[in-house]
Structure formats: structure tokens, C-alpha cells
Amino acid sequence: MSALPLIFSAPFVLLALLALPVIWFLLRTVPPEPQRIAFPPLRIFSKIPEKQPVAARTPWWLLVIRMLICGLLVLACAGPVWKPAQTTPGNGPVLILIDNGFSSAKAWEERVSQLEQTVREALQSNRLLAVLPLGNPVREIELQNPDRVLASLETIQPLPYAIDRSAQLPAIKEFLTQNTNATVIWLSDNLTLNGSDDFPQKLAELNPSASLILLRQRTTETLALTAPDTKESNLSVRIIRATPDAPETGRILASDGRGNLITDMPFTFTKDAATASVTFDIPNDLRNRISRLAIINEKSAGAVYLLDSSHNRPTIGIFSGGSAEQARTLLSPVYYIKNALLPFADIRDNGNIDELLSQKLDALVVADIGELDSQTTRQLKDFITQGGLLIRFAGNRLSAGNDDLLPVKLRYGDRNLGGALSWSEPRKIAAFAKESPFSSLTINDDIKIKRQVLAEPTPTLYEQTWAALEDGTPLVTAAKNGKGMIVLYHVTATPAWSDLPLSGLFVEMLRKTIQFAKTSDKSISDNNSASLPPRLLLDASGNFVQPGATAPYLKIPNSNRASAESPPGFYGPEETGIAQNTLLPTDNLYTFKNIPASFEQRQIGGSDTRDLRAPVLLAALLLFLIDTLLMLRMSGTPLRINRRLFKNSLPTLLAVSLATGMWGVPKAQTSEREPAALETRLAYIITNNPSLDATSKAGLTGLGQFLSLNTAFEPAPPSAVDPEKDELAFYPLIYWPISSTQQTLSNKAIKNLNAYMKNGGTVLFDTRDALRSLGTMQQTEETSALRNILSQFDVPALEPVPTDHVLTKTFYLLKSFPGRYDNSPLWAEASEARDANDDTPVRASDGVSPVLVTGNDFAAAWAIGERNETLFPVSGSDPRQREMAFRAGANIVLYTLTGNYKADQVHVKDLLERMEREHMQ
Known part of the structure; x- marks a missing residue:
């Protein structure tokens, strides 16, 4: 029976089919009920035919119908199943290997369902079982009863990095040596990183007598994301896939560290291509805010790429001390420096040094400057010691003397052709030392140096030299100064002293030089004993999670590809930390090609198993109805059909037929929150306190009526939500009353609420304790409960809403935010750092506090x-307090819906007029 696409879960019931001949005989010998005829006193003889036929046997077609009914009932009781799942061969122990790397996260539910099915099958056949996630730490494999394995399946989770399957081979070999009759089932994601994994071949060689079953995913739809070079002129990212089964189109979202969307870009794979690329052509200020790139609808850590501060395009100022004649385009050093740096830096070349330093530069390039005033020198020194990079080029002014802003001490004058300290012919550049940042660059022999400034010989000169001429004299020198660095090119930035500015080598040398603009990052990288604490980590689905107490620190230096010792995420301080990613920029995805013949290959969830009991019973029921109608017709009972009743009941009959299913249709997933998706409504958190929940519902209902009467927003009735079970994305504002008996949140609820707030939602926490805390946020039971809750979320710093906050003018002009009480401030996300000469708060994105x-x-x-x-x-003492409470609620709701649009300057005139009218009143 196993070779057929149809099996029966209770095949012994089919023996009842042997009774069909007996049923045939009984039905054939018993005639139908005689026809009843009315006997009126008159006209009796006229209605009775001369010869009345009486059936001696049951009609053959009626016998067939009834036999079919009996046969269908027997088949339904036997439990027919179409395309049953394939069973596990053998009778020995079962070892299940499961790929749980980043690429398995997208189809993890299907993988777990297959795993449960295999474990239950082992439970029915009383076979011992072992489950080994291939990405977990290596351990001894122990056989267990299937019921214990079934209870522990929830502990198996996908990992956010690529796994090393081969690390588990010694443990698998030991297990197969002890259990020669074992069956090995490998639930594979069918993917290998960079095509170098020979795990199938090694597994097949461990025990040739073992039964090997490979369960592949139906399709390899995984997409991954890398950023090959984030310091180019525009941010370019690379999307990779293993097979053409993956989607050909999609979109990449770019967001900042707070989860605010910055931009998104579409991508398209050409036919059968394994890679696609996307370029983000956006202003440098926005580009430097990007910290997370993600493929939409791709549930995988490999579809997320994190960018730290080292990936930002540096902002570089350029200043020249040349004369007015030298300011002409082709004679100006600014022209050559700017064109060399423009592909991978944001250039500022207007203004003097003071103006440039006020623009928060990462590096400053100055060409041929002589003596500087004491104030400018002090500003430059402060800029360097605080982490800035100063790049200087030689010239006539520099050759005239020394100052304190040089990496080495210079000799007076310069060396040129035909002069003092001269050489007879131009010199070439010597090969770069291995220790030099330029060591990977190729030198063009056509580059000639005709003039240079010389450095005084010192014991440390060699260590400070990045590039030199053939005679050993320095061409580029550098030295650290505080947290920053000074780099000196001993030639000009124009072709006057050398051919270097006309070459591609000049561009590459400057590119390597400005990589030191983030010297704080370099100091971390240079410290081999440094380790950074995790700040935010990625789970296997690509979502940010808070690191646990046992989360590992990131050791420096590291391989940059995430692993169990360094999961993907952000490590260290926000400004100078390091991003660890699942994939390297050069990684590629491939499928397994050469699977040994000893593997029996199947598909995960490959059999479209259908339970046929429902359609068989439905067929028996329909035949029974037909038999009943025929019997009524044969007995002379008139069949009258109420057309109106039939018309009204027809849709119901069709719905029942579709619901029952003519082919055993599998269960379909339905939307649990369709009404919330169709209408905008407010929500409140279920606290399991009936009185508190009733107050929340009544409060949001009243606020909704106030909004409908006074604004253009007409919210639907409020919803009660459970953050662990319900989808929160439909609600712009969720009200959360805090009680002293607040229950501990589950990890799933914390994850859902974090995602909700990071994607633009706002949670309004209300401790309801203003009278007891006296408006000072002092410790009460509710405040303690709130602090415990907020400690589990990634929330920003909070501050009392300032008088110039958008919340005070979103719809009504407010000075405070009263409720039932009026002595507690409303706290919102604290404003970011302000410019020294600007009193306007700087707020990220649309300004909505989560x-x-x-x-x-x-x-x-x-x-x-x-x-x-x-x-x-x-x-409160204000007779209008309730009205002001409703106004405060209206401002809060409209603030969550519209953001900080009222902060635009276009509204200033109207706001001032309203404030003047209220003041006069």
C-alpha cells in the first residue's frame, strides 16, 4: 500500500466491504413500499387503472445507489489518506540533523512542522530518537524517548549566523559507531556559503550501512545582503541569491539607529543572475545616518546589513593658502584634491579655516599654508587632539619654515632639480613598505618627483614614513597627535612639483589616507586585547534584540563575519562602536550540487497529504439525499419545492460545500485583525484587571467622540490588545495604564512592542499616581512597575515636554497636559543635542516620540x-480641567498621526496670531 498515493489509516475496516453481497441480496429481495392511493367514495373507479403493476424486486439503479452509500461509509471509516507522508525506514534509533543557520529562519515553521511529524512517527513506532541542531555547540549525542524530544522542540531556534556543519562530524561518527542500524535524517536548508561545504560527502562516508535521508526545502528562496564598499561616492549594496527560485524583484529599506526610515530602493535580478546591486544616491548627511539596510519581507539575519560609523563617508574640508593667481582652476591645489576625494567623501571647500572647523569635519586638507595666527593654530590643535585628521601638502610657504602642525621636523628650504640639495634627474617612488597603509597599491613608473621638502633625519623617521622616493627620502609622513593624526605629503597638490596629482595613484593614496579620519575606530582596531560589549544584537529573523546577561563580547581584531562567539549586531558605544554582520562583502550563496547516491532525497513538507474522510462522507450524504428523494417519488408523495426557500438557502448550501471541501483542502491562514486594518482606531493594553480595562475602554471611547466632534479624525471604537498575541502595527497610539500588580511580559510581547515602537508606533504609559508622586516621578508601586517595564525595551532618554514641543501646538495651544489629576508632567523623547547658536530642538525623523x-x-x-x-x-482646581484633558488627548493623538508638521516655519504666523488672541482673552 505504501507505493500507492492512497493509504488507509484503519485498513482493517475495509473487511466490512465483504458484507456488500449480503446487503445486495437483502436490498434486492425486499421490494419498495406499495404505493398508497386515496379511496374517495366517488370517482374511485375512474382513477384506478385497469391493471395495477406491483414491483417484485428493487430496481437495479436503486440497488447501485444504496450499495455505493454503504461502500462510501466503509471507506470513510477506514480513514483514506491521499499522498501520505513518507515514513522513516528501518527499526533502529533515529538521528535528526537540522540546519539552524540564518538561512533557515525564513522557512523555520515548515522545518519545525516536519521535525514534529518525524518525532511523532518515532513515538508511534517506539524508536529512540536524537535531535542535533548543526549550528549548536558540539556535544555528545544522546538518545531519548520521543515524548521527551517532543516536549523540548521549542528550545531549538534558528541562529543569526552561518553554521559550520563539519564541526559536528566527530560526534555524529561516534554515534553511528555505537548505533550501526541507525537512520539519519538531515533537514537541510540546501545552502552552502561560498560553495565550499563538503558535509554531504563526509556524512555519507561515516557509516555506509546507515540509512541516510536528505529532506530539502522545496525551493531555495533565500536572499542575502552585503555592502561591498560603503565608502564610495554613493552607497552601493549587493543582493545575492543561490538559485533563480528566489524572488527576482524586491526593495531594500535604509533606516537609522532609531529605526526611522530614511529611504528605500528597488532591486531586480537579471535572468539567472546570482547577484544584483543597488546604489543609494542620497545626500551625505542622510547617508551617514544609515545604520541598517534590510530586504523587505525577507525574514533572515542574512538579509540585514549593519553599518557603523566607520562606513560613513567622511566630511572633509579643503583649504589652500595659495595666491589669487593660484586660485585659478587648473593651478589651484583645491581643484586636484577635490576631484580626487569627491568619489568617497563629502567636500567642504568654501570659507576660511574657522568656518570649515565649525562644520564638524572628519578631516581637513590644507595645501601650502605658512604661519597661522595663534587662535587658528589653537583651533587646529584642538581639532586634531579630539580625533580629527589633518592632511597637509607642501608648497613654497611650507618650505620657508616649520610649525607645530607637522608630523616630522623639516629642513629649511626644499630640494629640486638644479638647486641646492638637488638631484640630477627626477626621482621615482620606491615600493611601499608592508607596514604602510599604501602597501596594497601599485606604483606607476611614469610618476616623476621633481621637487620635495626634506625631513630632518631622526630615529623615528622610518616608522613615520608611509611613502618614500628611491633614495629613501620621505614622500609621505604621518604621526598621531592625541586622538587624531597629521599626515604630510612632501610635494604640492598640483603638477608643479611632481606628476603625482595627475595619476590614479594620487586618488588611491588620498583614499587610504582619509580612512584614518575615524581615528577612534582605528584605536580600537589597533588594540589586540580590546573587547567590546554588545549594544544591540540581531536574531535569526533580522530583528534587533537586547543582549542578554551571557551575551559574548566582541574581541578585537575579529573576522568580521558573525559566529557563535560574535553574533551579528552593534558592539561598543553608539558613536565609535563596531557593526558585526552575518555575511562578508565577498560572500556568495550556493546550493548543494553533488549529493551522494546513498542519500534518499525528499522534500520538507513535500507530500501534499489530504485526508479524504470529509469528501467521502459528503458523497455518501449526497447519495443518501438522492435515495430519499427517489423513495418519496416512488411512494407517490408529491415533491413540492418552495422556490423562495431554495433561493435563500442556496448560498448557505454552497458555503457549506466549499467549507467541507471536495478534495480535503488544507487549513488556510486567516487574518486575525482585519477590522483594525480597515479602520483607524486607538488601542489599550489588556491588564487583566477588569475595572482598569473598563476604564481604558471608556476613556478611549470618550476621547474618540471628542475627536470626531472637534477634528477631521473619526476613529473607530477602541480595541483591547494583548502584545503577545495581537498585531500592533494597525494602531497609531496604544494606551497602557500601569498597575501595581503589573504582570511580567513574555519575550514575545517585548519583541512585538519593541518592533512596534521602532516602526513608528507610540505607547502612552499612564501610572495614574500623580497625587501620590506629587508630580516628581518619585518611587510609587506604579512607578516601580513602569521602570521595570521600560528596562526591557529599547527606549530613548525621556524629558518633560518643553514649552516649544510640537505636542503643545499640534491642534490646541497647551501649556500643560492634565488628566484626572494635573500635577504630573508629560514625558516624551528627549531632544537631541542642539547647536551652540540654535535654540531649536533637533529631533530625528518625524519627531514622534515612541x-x-x-x-x-x-x-x-x-x-x-x-x-x-x-x-x-x-x-484639579481648574474648572476647565476635563476640557483641557480632552484637548491634551486630541493633541497626543494627532501628534502620533501627523508628526512634527506644526514645527514647520509655515505655521509660525498662524500660531502667533492664535497665541495673541488667547492672551487678549
Whole structure:
């Protein structure tokens, strides 16, 4: 039976089919019920035919129908199954190997379902079982009862990095040596990194007598993302796939460290291509804010690429001390420096040094400057010691003397052709030393140096030399100064002294030089004993999670590809930390090609198993209805059909037929939150406190009515949400009343709420304790519960809403945010650092704070009953306090919907007029 696409779960029931001949005989010998004829006193003889036929046997077609009914009932009881799942061969122990690397996350539910099916099959056949996730730490393989394995399946999770399958081979070999009759099942993601994995061949060689089953994914749809060179003129990323089965088109989202969307770009694979590329052509200020690139709808850590500060395009200022004549385009050093740096840096070349330093540069390039005033010299020194990079080029002014902003001490004058300290012919550049940053560059023999400034010989001159001429004299020298660095090119940035500015080598040398613009990052890299604590980590699905207490530190230097010792994520301080990614820029994905013949290959979830009991029973029921109608017709009972009833019941009958399924259709996933997706509504967190939840619902209902009457926003009735089970993305604002008995959140709830806040949602926490805390956020039971909750989320720093905040003018002009109480401030995300000469708060993205905190019990002030009566009194001294509470709620809701648009200068005039009118009143 196993070779057929149809099996029966209870085949012994089919023996009942042997009774069909007996049933045939009984039905054939029993005639149908005689026809009943009415006997009126008159006209009786006229209606009775002369010869009345009486059936001696049951009609053959009626016998066939009834036999079919009996046969279908027997088949349904036997449990017919179409295309049953393939069973595990053998009767020995079963070893299940499961790929749990980053590429398995997208189809993890299907993989776990297959794993559960295999474990349950082993449970029915009383076979011992072992499950080995190939990405987990190497350990001894132990056989267990299937029921224990089934209970522990939830502990098996995908990992956010590429796994090393071969590390588990010694443990597998030891297991197969002890269990020669074992069956090995490998749930494979069918992917290998860079095509160098020979795990199938090595596994087949361990025990030739073992049964090997390879369960592949149906299709290899995994997409991954890398950034080959993030310091080019435009940010370019590379999308890779293993097979053409993967989607041909998609979009990449670029977001900042707070999860705010910066831009998105589409990508398209050409036919059968394994890679595609996307270039983000955006301003440098926006580009430097990007910290996360992700492929939409690709549930994998490999589809996320993190960028730290070392990937930013540096902002570089250029200044020349040349004369007005030298300022002409082709004679100006700025022209050559700017064109060399433009592909991989943001250039600032307008203004003097003071103006350039005020623009927060990463590096400053100066060409041929002589003596500087004391104030400018002090500013340059401060710039360098605080981490800046100063790149200088020689010239007539520099050759006239020395200053304190040089990496080496110079000799007075310069060396040129035909002069003092001269050489007879131009010199070439010597090969770069291995220790030099230029060591990977190729030198063009056509480059000639005709003039240079010389350095005084010192014991440390060789260590400070990055490039030299054939005679050993330095061409480029460098030295650290505080946290920064000074680099000197001993020639000019124009072709006057050498051919270097006309060559491609000049561009590459400058490119290597400005990599030291982030000297704080270099100091970390240079310290071989450094280790950085994790700040944010990625899970296998590509979502940010908070590092646990046992999360490993990142050791410097590291391989840059994530592993168990260094999971993907951000390490170290936000400004100078390091991003660890799942893939390297040069990685590629491939599928396994040469699978040994000893493997029996199947597909994960490959059999479209259908349970045929429902359609068989439905067929029996339809035949039974047909038999009943025929019997009624044969007995003379008139069949009258109410057309209206038939018309009304027809849709119901069709719906029942479709629901039952004519082919055993598998269960379909339905949307759990369709109403919330169709209408905009507010929500509140279920606290399992009936009184508190009722107040939240009544409060949001009252606020919704106020919004409908006074604004253009008409929210639908509020929803009660459970952050662990419900989709939160439909709600712009979620109200969360905090109680002293607040329950601990599960990891799934924390993850959902973190994702909600990072994707633009706002949670309004209300401790309702303003009277007891006296508006100072001092410790109460509710405040303690709130702090415990916020400690689990990635929330920004908070501050009381300032008077110039958008919340104070989104719809109504407000000075405070009262609720049932009026002595607690409203807390929101703290503004970022301000410019020294600017009093305007600088806020990221649309300015919407993901967290708002109050203790004024908003819901109680908004709450209304069935007859629109207020449910709770307010305790403030202002007779308009409830009205102001509704206004505060309206501002908060519209703030979450519209962002900081009221901060635009176009609204200033109208706001001033409104403020003047209110002041006069």
C-alpha cells in the first residue's frame, strides 16, 4: 500500500466491504413500499387503472445507489489518506540533523512542522530518537524517548549566523559507531556559503550501512545582503541569491539607529543572475545616518546589513593658502584634491579655516599654508587632539619654515632639480613598505618627483614614513597627535612639483589616507586585547534584540563575519562602536550540487497529504439525499419545492460545500485583525484587571467622540490588545495604564512592542499616581512597575515636554497636559543635542516620540458611560480641567498621526496670531 498515493489509516475496516453481497441480496429481495392511493367514495373507479403493476424486486439503479452509500461509509471509516507522508525506514534509533543557520529562519515553521511529524512517527513506532541542531555547540549525542524530544522542540531556534556543519562530524561518527542500524535524517536548508561545504560527502562516508535521508526545502528562496564598499561616492549594496527560485524583484529599506526610515530602493535580478546591486544616491548627511539596510519581507539575519560609523563617508574640508593667481582652476591645489576625494567623501571647500572647523569635519586638507595666527593654530590643535585628521601638502610657504602642525621636523628650504640639495634627474617612488597603509597599491613608473621638502633625519623617521622616493627620502609622513593624526605629503597638490596629482595613484593614496579620519575606530582596531560589549544584537529573523546577561563580547581584531562567539549586531558605544554582520562583502550563496547516491532525497513538507474522510462522507450524504428523494417519488408523495426557500438557502448550501471541501483542502491562514486594518482606531493594553480595562475602554471611547466632534479624525471604537498575541502595527497610539500588580511580559510581547515602537508606533504609559508622586516621578508601586517595564525595551532618554514641543501646538495651544489629576508632567523623547547658536530642538525623523509617560490618569478624565455621562471626577482646581484633558488627548493623538508638521516655519504666523488672541482673552 505504501507505493500507492492512497493509504488507509484503519485498513482493517475495509473487511466490512465483504458484507456488500449480503446487503445486495437483502436490498434486492425486499421490494419498495406499495404505493398508497386515496379511496374517495366517488370517482374511485375512474382513477384506478385497469391493471395495477406491483414491483417484485428493487430496481437495479436503486440497488447501485444504496450499495455505493454503504461502500462510501466503509471507506470513510477506514480513514483514506491521499499522498501520505513518507515514513522513516528501518527499526533502529533515529538521528535528526537540522540546519539552524540564518538561512533557515525564513522557512523555520515548515522545518519545525516536519521535525514534529518525524518525532511523532518515532513515538508511534517506539524508536529512540536524537535531535542535533548543526549550528549548536558540539556535544555528545544522546538518545531519548520521543515524548521527551517532543516536549523540548521549542528550545531549538534558528541562529543569526552561518553554521559550520563539519564541526559536528566527530560526534555524529561516534554515534553511528555505537548505533550501526541507525537512520539519519538531515533537514537541510540546501545552502552552502561560498560553495565550499563538503558535509554531504563526509556524512555519507561515516557509516555506509546507515540509512541516510536528505529532506530539502522545496525551493531555495533565500536572499542575502552585503555592502561591498560603503565608502564610495554613493552607497552601493549587493543582493545575492543561490538559485533563480528566489524572488527576482524586491526593495531594500535604509533606516537609522532609531529605526526611522530614511529611504528605500528597488532591486531586480537579471535572468539567472546570482547577484544584483543597488546604489543609494542620497545626500551625505542622510547617508551617514544609515545604520541598517534590510530586504523587505525577507525574514533572515542574512538579509540585514549593519553599518557603523566607520562606513560613513567622511566630511572633509579643503583649504589652500595659495595666491589669487593660484586660485585659478587648473593651478589651484583645491581643484586636484577635490576631484580626487569627491568619489568617497563629502567636500567642504568654501570659507576660511574657522568656518570649515565649525562644520564638524572628519578631516581637513590644507595645501601650502605658512604661519597661522595663534587662535587658528589653537583651533587646529584642538581639532586634531579630539580625533580629527589633518592632511597637509607642501608648497613654497611650507618650505620657508616649520610649525607645530607637522608630523616630522623639516629642513629649511626644499630640494629640486638644479638647486641646492638637488638631484640630477627626477626621482621615482620606491615600493611601499608592508607596514604602510599604501602597501596594497601599485606604483606607476611614469610618476616623476621633481621637487620635495626634506625631513630632518631622526630615529623615528622610518616608522613615520608611509611613502618614500628611491633614495629613501620621505614622500609621505604621518604621526598621531592625541586622538587624531597629521599626515604630510612632501610635494604640492598640483603638477608643479611632481606628476603625482595627475595619476590614479594620487586618488588611491588620498583614499587610504582619509580612512584614518575615524581615528577612534582605528584605536580600537589597533588594540589586540580590546573587547567590546554588545549594544544591540540581531536574531535569526533580522530583528534587533537586547543582549542578554551571557551575551559574548566582541574581541578585537575579529573576522568580521558573525559566529557563535560574535553574533551579528552593534558592539561598543553608539558613536565609535563596531557593526558585526552575518555575511562578508565577498560572500556568495550556493546550493548543494553533488549529493551522494546513498542519500534518499525528499522534500520538507513535500507530500501534499489530504485526508479524504470529509469528501467521502459528503458523497455518501449526497447519495443518501438522492435515495430519499427517489423513495418519496416512488411512494407517490408529491415533491413540492418552495422556490423562495431554495433561493435563500442556496448560498448557505454552497458555503457549506466549499467549507467541507471536495478534495480535503488544507487549513488556510486567516487574518486575525482585519477590522483594525480597515479602520483607524486607538488601542489599550489588556491588564487583566477588569475595572482598569473598563476604564481604558471608556476613556478611549470618550476621547474618540471628542475627536470626531472637534477634528477631521473619526476613529473607530477602541480595541483591547494583548502584545503577545495581537498585531500592533494597525494602531497609531496604544494606551497602557500601569498597575501595581503589573504582570511580567513574555519575550514575545517585548519583541512585538519593541518592533512596534521602532516602526513608528507610540505607547502612552499612564501610572495614574500623580497625587501620590506629587508630580516628581518619585518611587510609587506604579512607578516601580513602569521602570521595570521600560528596562526591557529599547527606549530613548525621556524629558518633560518643553514649552516649544510640537505636542503643545499640534491642534490646541497647551501649556500643560492634565488628566484626572494635573500635577504630573508629560514625558516624551528627549531632544537631541542642539547647536551652540540654535535654540531649536533637533529631533530625528518625524519627531514622534515612541514613548509618552504621565501620571495624570488620562483615561479616567476621558471616560464616558452609555449615556455620555462622565464616570470619574477630576481633582484639579481648574474648572476647565476635563476640557483641557480632552484637548491634551486630541493633541497626543494627532501628534502620533501627523508628526512634527506644526514645527514647520509655515505655521509660525498662524500660531502667533492664535497665541495673541488667547492672551487678549
